[in-house]
Amino acid sequence: MNLENCLLCLALVASIGVFQSGLTSVYAVGNDDSNAKEIGAWGIDNYSDNPSYPPPNNYLRYATEEAQGFYDRMVEKGFTPRFGYYNYSAWESDFEKQSVGGNDYIYADSCDFVYFAGHGWTDHFAFGGNHDGDGAYPFKAYSTFGSAEVDWGDQDMEWIFISASHSLEEFPYEWDPAFHSPITLHGIGGFHTGPGDTWESSHTGSYFVLFATEGGESIYSAWRDATIEWQESGYCGAMYSVYVVYPPPQPTVHYRNEHLPGVADGMYPDPPPPGGVAIYKEYTKWQC
Amino acid sequence: MEWPSTKNIPNGNVEVVKINRISKIALSFLLITTAVGSLYFGFTQFWRQRAFKILLPSLGRGTTGNGYVMATLNCSLPEIPDKLPFLRVVRQDYTDAEAKSMAADVFEMTGELHVTRPVISLNGTVVRVANGTQTLEMYEDGALRFMPNFQEAGYNIVLPELSQARGIAGQFIDRFLKKAESSCLKPNCSLQIVLSEVDYACWYAIEPSPTVPVEIRVSYRVLYNAIPLIFKGSFYVTIGDSGKILEFRCYWRNVEPADPLSITVTPEQAIENMGNNSDIVGRNPLQVREISINSVQLGYFTPSPLLGTDKFLPAYEIMFVATFEDGSQSTYETYVSSTIASIPY
Numbered sequence: 278m279n280l281e282n283c284l285l286c287l288a289l290v291a292s293i294g295v296f297q298s299g300l301t302s303v304y305a306v307g308n309d310d311s312n313a314k315e316i317g318a319w320g321i322d323n324y325s326d327n328p329s330y331p332p333p334n335n336y337l338r339y340a341t342e343e344a345q346g347f348y349d350r351m352v353e354k355g356f357t358p359r360f361g362y363y364n365y366s367a368w369e370s371d372f373e374k375q376s377v378g379g380n381d382y383i384y385a386d387s388c389d390f391v392y393f394a395g396h397g398w399t400d401h402f403a404f405g406g407n408h409d410g411d412g413a414y415p416f417k418a419y420s421t422f423g424s425a426e427v428d429w430g431d432q433d434m435e436w437i438f439i440s441a442s443h444s445l446e447e448f449p450y451e452w453d454p455a456f457h458s459p460i461t462l463h464g465i466g467g468f469h470t471g472p473g474d475t476w477e478s479s480h481t482g483s484y485f486v487l488f489a490t491e492g493g494e495s496i497y498s499a500w501r502d503a504t505i506e507w508q509e510s511g512y513c514g515a516m517y518s519v520y521v522v523y524p525p526p527q528p529t530v531h532y533r534n535e536h537l538p539g540v541a542d543g544m545y546p547d548p549p550p551p552g553g554v555a556i557y558k559e560y561t562k563w564q565c
Numbered sequence: 566m567e568w569p570s571t572k573n574i575p576n577g578n579v580e581v582v583k584i585n586r587i588s589k590i591a592l593s594f595l596l597i598t599t600a601v602g603s604l605y606f607g608f609t610q611f612w613r614q615r616a617f618k619i620l621l622p623s624l625g626r627g628t629t630g631n632g633y634v635m636a637t638l639n640c641s642l643p644e645i646p647d648k649l650p651f652l653r654v655v656r657q658d659y660t661d662a663e664a665k666s667m668a669a670d671v672f673e674m675t676g677e678l679h680v681t682r683p684v685i686s687l688n689g690t691v692v693r694v695a696n697g698t699q700t701l702e703m704y705e706d707g708a709l710r711f712m713p714n715f716q717e718a719g720y721n722i723v724l725p726e727l728s729q730a731r732g733i734a735g736q737f738i739d740r741f742l743k744k745a746e747s748s749c750l751k752p753n754c755s756l757q758i759v760l761s762e763v764d765y766a767c768w769y770a771i772e773p774s775p776t777v778p779v780e781i782r783v784s785y786r787v788l789y790n791a792i793p794l795i796f797k798g799s800f801y802v803t804i805g806d807s808g809k810i811l812e813f814r815c816y817w818r819n820v821e822p823a824d825p826l827s828i829t830v831t832p833e834q835a836i837e838n839m840g841n842n843s844d845i846v847g848r849n850p851l852q853v854r855e856i857s858i859n860s861v862q863l864g865y866f867t868p869s870p871l872l873g874t875d876k877f878l879p880a881y882e883i884m885f886v887a888t889f890e891d892g893s894q895s896t897y898e899t900y901v902s903s904t905i906a907s908i909p910y
Contacts, residue, residue: 329850330850337848340848395848396848396850397848397850398850403850440848441848442847442848442849442850443849447770447776448770448772448773448776450772453772470895471847471848472847472848473847473848474847474848475910476909476910477796477868477869477909477910478847480871480872483687484685484871487684487685487686487687488685491683491684491685492683492685493683506797506869506871507869509796509847509897509898509899510799510898511895511896511897511898512847520771531717534717557771558771558772559718559769559770559771560769560770560771560772560776561718561767561768561769561770561779562767562768562776563766563767563768563780564764564766564767564782
């Protein structure tokens with residue numbers, strides 16, 4: 278084989294590789310499921326530089342402890358620690374998409390399971406420092422219908438838990454754009470009302486992990502039980518998750534019923550590309 | 566005696582009319598009722614209008630400029646004893662055989678029963694009995710959790726009326742108590758079970774369809790010597806589609822009275838200090854305008870059985886409604902120790 282043919286072969290192989298990666302990226306760019314156990318936790322108690330929380334309302338007491346509880350327990354159960362960022366190390370750009378100057382592809386969206394604990398509201402969760410990529414929504418990872426700084430699942434993220442006030446209020450249209458299209462994010466755990474900021478409530482993150490691993494519970498049951506055990510009964514936990522209806526006789530798939538990797542039947546494959554199936558997001562809230 | 570009265574007639578003349586006997590009796594009744602009513606409401610207004618200044622260290626944002634928020638009392642305050650014994654938790658372990666026997670005899674679990682001890686509590690053992698479709702969990706401190714049926718939430722769920730749910734739960738509890746009486750599941754102390762609330766407890770939605778309730782929770786208070794186990798010491802039955810029981814969370818505990826503790830904190834002090842004890846509206850970032858207190862009760866602070874606490878201390882449970890800067894209102898509960906000992910909250 279002469280040099281020209283060798284070059285041609287190499288070029289062909291390289292182009293096929295590039296072409297194939299281009300095809301797969303149509304569905305989920307860089308969706309790296311080679312390690313489905315990567316985790317990240319972000320927690321903020323110190324809001325002293327955030328003008329939305331002037332003194333003396335600028336400190337939470339147990340948010341970092343709660344996020345750290347999730348992180349430590351996941352690592353103990355064999356998950357791969359990627360990021361544990363707290364207070365000034367926790368940046369909003371860690372959650373924001375590249376097109377608004379964010380780095381979610383390096384940070385939050387490069388983890389399979391993400392936990393955030395801190396302040397927030399129906400359309401955002403809040404940070405202590407200003408690291409907004411384009412300056413549009415400083416101190417916030419913001420999402421509302423038609424205008425979102427977040428776009429999760431195009432890399433690795435499967436589940437995110439947002440332990441912030443009213444993070445998943447009824448009909449959370451605000452978080453609709455957070456699901457990358459086509460959908461690869463499986464769901465979001467959060468609160469309809471609450472959460473608390475007490476020593477008791479700080480157990481929510483670590484016990485979610487215990488229920489979902491040692492307890493063998495599904496992600497929905499584990500999140501629900503963690504909120505019921507550790508939050509005041511006046512609050513409501515919530516979950517927003519993907520639900521796929523396949524043509525009969527294939528069964529419908531509720532992603533909230535999946536388990537953490539290595540537990541029971543583990544995770545479900547990502548939702549299929551659109552066409553031939555109906556993909557919904559279902560919302561459940563419960564009294565704690 | 567005849568009581569004259571007057572009335573204007575169209576032509577401007579005044580006609581003296583006499584009130585008949587029935588009218589007099591009716592008028593007297595009305596006056597007495599009004600007087601008694603005024604006295605009653607006058608007295609109740611006394612506590613209704615009581616106001617407290619509560620310092621909210623983490624929520625003082627623009628409240629009154631000094632971190633205080635006004636709280637109105639809408640309830641009576643409890644009378645408190647000088648001393649109250651704290652409760653010591655009596656632990657017990659269950660052998661696999663005992664666990665299986667209780668699952669079969671008390672909860673009528675059938676089929677092959679598997680016993681495991683999952684480490685879902687960092688501070689104690691949980692014994693789990695499962696038969697593939699039903700699960701019973703037993704904690705060392707006497708708490709129980711039974712899950713007889715699984716329900717996939719959706720729009721096809723038909724719930725019973727709340728009154729029917731109450732009946733279903735009542736029957737289940739009666740049956741459970743009768744069967745538990747002769748087993749080691751029943752705490753060795755005298756506990757009272759009192760119905761406290763029947764309401765929807767889980768809701769489902771797929772946009773843009775409406776949110777619908779899919780579960781009903783029938784809750785009971787557990788009382789020891791007429792004092793409730795507060796926070797996570799309750800007892801509830803969750804009812805789903807067609808009245809099926811989904812979960813029975815029986816968080817009563819096996820306790821014995823221990824040393825008496827002096828109640829050093831009055832209910833008034835508990836209200837005034839409740840803002841110092843914890844972040845009373847959780848992580849809600851909105852500014853609190855005012856607080857309306859609807860219930861103050863002395864109880865035993867009872868954490869989740871997963872915490873493995875060895876004693877339950879007297880504390881106040883304060884239920885209140887917070888009104889925020891945007892006019893929205895939310896109901897909250899908070900807990901304040903009634904002794905010098907701090908509670909794990």
